[in-house]
Amino acid sequence: MSSLKIRIYGDKVLRAKGADVTEFGSELVPFLDQMVETMLVEGGVGLAAPQVGVSKRIAIVNPEPKNDETLITMINPRIVAVSSETTSFEEGCLSVPDIRGNVIRPTSIEVAYHDGEGREHRVEIDGIVARIIQHEVDHLDGVLFVDRLSLATKALIRTKLRQLLHGNNRET
């Protein structure tokens, strides 16, 4: 098993809307395993398929990356309800290295998704897991956490983002 390459800010796949997954089961397993491995290697608590160059609605979430029991695999996740209460929390992203910033999001959510076997789930979640899920679902819609920063913070990170863009263009 090998981990996958993380796509960095400026890569067009990060801005695309992921396609719905229609095939479940054995075909998905090798890719899901690679995503889990990549998240572990990179030290993330969540990973969305577009971040490894696959424009599909697949995300994994694990607030305790080394604990298999806290891993949530989400296929075609949909946030169906959000609390009016919001929380500000500092986020980062494997695709936007060395940049962090506070993002305001609903504190709790209700999310519907399929697991890797195609079973349907619908759960209410709050705290850090709700935070990670919202960040990952954003990825599936081509949205990055830096889009949601305050104008003041955006101004502060503008130079760093430009450097990421240039680094990315040199590679591709």
Ligand code: CO
């Ligand atoms: Co991210």
